[in-house]
Amino acid sequence: MSQEKKMKLTLPVEEYVGSGNLACQGCGANLALRYILKALGPKTVLCIPACCWAVIDGPFPHSCMSVSIYHCAFETAASTATGVKAGLDMLGDTDMNVVSWAGDGGTLDIGIQALSGAAERNDDIIYVCYDNEAYMNTGIQRSSATPKGAWTTTTPVKFPKVESKKDIDAIMAAHRIPYQATASIAYPEDLYKKMLKAKNIKGTRFFHIFAPCPTGWKSRPEDAVKLARMAVQNCLFPLYEIEHGENLALNIKIQNKKPIDDYLKLQGRFRHLKPADIQSMQEEVDRNWNRILKKAQGC
Amino acid sequence: MRKVIMGNHALSYGAMLGRAQVIAAYPITPQTQVVELLSEMCADGTLAAKFIKVESEHSAMAACIGASVAGARTFTATSAQGLALMHEMLHWASGGRHPVVLGNINRAMAPGWSIWSDQNDSLSERDTGWMQFYCSSNQEVLDTTIQAFKVAEALFIPAMVILDAFSLSHTYEVVDVPDLDKVDAFLPPFKPYARVDYRTPRAFNGLTGPENYMELRYKLQKDMERVPEMVEATGREYEKLFGRHLGAVxxxxxxxxxxxxxxxxxxxxxxxxxxxxxxxxxxxxxxxxxxxxxxxxxxxxxxxxxxxxxxxxxxxxxxxxxxxxxxxxxxxxxxxxxxxxxxxxxxxxxxxxxxxxxxxxxxxxxxxxxxxxxxxxxxxxxxx
Incomplete structure (x- = not known):
């Protein structure tokens, strides 16, 4: 037994998300918040708008969290955080991380004005969008983060979503904020490392975290991390960071880019797609990936 | 010190003398001079406050709420369409018991576009759980603003200080601007009973079921019922220090x-x-x-x-x-x-x-x- 090899724990053991919360089985958003708080630590305030996490935390007067949370209005994740940061600064608590923790609907749709405003002012907040690609908390309605072709309750199979996913990362890059990153629950060390880096940067920092939702994607809970990993490996959701809107750096280099077929097959929301649809999706993934590669090469 | 100032600047002086710590505002005619003067006061150090130049009134109120839950005294000002855009957040401020003070310049609602006075903007918000004070002179605007902080923070109910477009906002009158140290004696720093803090983590405004929601609203109403007496008492205290009485009527x-x-x-x-x-x-x-x-x-x-x-x-x-x-x-x-x-x-x-x-x-x-x-x-x- 003396020869036993032990795996090395690469993340802090401290937990700020308690057990017994109301997340669904296999919830990507639950994992995502666990990981980012391991990097940010206890001196953190979360501003949570309407999203799955408005419920996961637990009903009043309970909370599963060991950091403070302010549940704010749907479109105010950024503006509330801006105010909290200003207030804390005035009271001398200048070393706190003020985090907007919002879903894709609250970020790409209803909250984009406030987010753009905060980014333009370079307010000293960390805005994190956990992206499960639809309004999952209200019952799987399409958002502008929903991929083209996906079934949702407002894009039924007969009238599927025909629009492509909004490129929020390019929008944020256009704001020239000091730091932004994409991240995935399948790459916790990468997420942790980038959040640590962001923590020590002043100004607006933006994270876009890919967070599968078994309930809304009609996938198996045990496949959540696998799906997130596949989305990185097939270049559907590349992991990178950008500083000041330029200098894109790929964090996970992909040697053998895989087709998206296997990724789609594991999800009921894509079951209706025909080979031509899948081909079209593949072409879009390829186009996006090539664009990222060009930016990574500085052209 | 007696100064000849416009109604809008009476609001600015009220916020300055009240030592507002965070101000978040968006420009709208005829409110603009309120925040213009405050931004100058913040820039030249007359007022130690963070001034957040938000991109909308909705964000202005959201930022005020965020700053308030962080423990700061907060102020904003708006008018008409701006107040209407804040509507959702007005409920949020009162429901969350954040004693924000807001100056509203009464302006008629569009369409057609109007910048002139009537009360439909503020009175459309009468059911949002905010105190509303209507002023008839610049002196009253200044005095009411200072007192509004005191009453709002005592009961954790936000307050609107309201004045007419142009006939007050842009009208110059002689106003006695009190000394800051005298106002300090009247209005101590804001002390919230709970704030977002790492020392004592709390969750604010979590999902509230039928078993709890009604009690929160009952408490808000009961505290609202305490306002008239508190306004009179605050008015008497103010009168002792400054010689001017303002009551509910x-x-x-x-x-x-x-x-x-x-x-x-x-x-x-x-x-x-x-x-x-x-x-x-x-x-x-x-x-x-x-x-x-x-x-x-x-x-x-x-x-x-x-x-x-x-x-x-x-x-x-x-x-x-x-x-x-x-x-x-x-x-x-x-x-x-x-x-x-x-x-x-x-x-x-x-x-x-x-x-x-x-x-x-x-x-x-x-x-x-x-x-x-x-x-x-x-x-x-x-x-x-």
């Missing part, structure tokens, strides 16, 4: 009046002058200028109005399909009381049309000619 020559005008804002100031003129002509008229509309000061309203023979409410606002809103509420206060005087509901001055002493003469003459109101709404100065 300003009742002028009402004791022996047969007809009492119910007014608010600058029109209430005009009514004061009109009452003196009509008294000279032998008309027994009084002016009951309501400074506080929310909470509605039922007791004072009943005490002052019940002895009158007629009550004539002049509303610079309208609830379409119903009455003017002051008239609605005065009626509800007097309802069911034996011998209560009839309430005549007049509407005048919408969209900034002038309300003059002659308007009040017409109001009093109309009420005199009718035993009971001939119509649900009696219009003054409308082209039919």
């Amino acid at each position: 300003d009742a002028y020559r009402c004791e022996d009046a047969e007809t009492i005008l119910v007014t608010s804002g600058t029109a209430g100031y005009t009514a004061h002058v009109a009452v003196d003129e009509m008294r000279k002509d032998g008309l027994k008229v009084g002016n009951f200028r309501m400074r506080m509309f929310r909470p509605f000061p039922f007791d004072i309203v009943r005490r002052v109005l019940l002895p009158a023979k007629k009550v004539a409410v002049v509303d610079r606002n309208i609830s379409y399909g119903h009455h003017g809103m002051f008239a609605q509420e005065v009626k509800s206060a007097l309802y069911g009381i034996p011998g209560a005087p009839p309430v005549f509901g007049f509407i005048a001055g919408l969209g900034g049309r002038d309300i003059t002493p002659a308007s009040f003469r017409e109001v009093v003459d109309t009420a005199a000619a009718q035993d009971r109101p001939a119509e649900e709404i009696l219009w003054i100065g409308v082209k039919r």
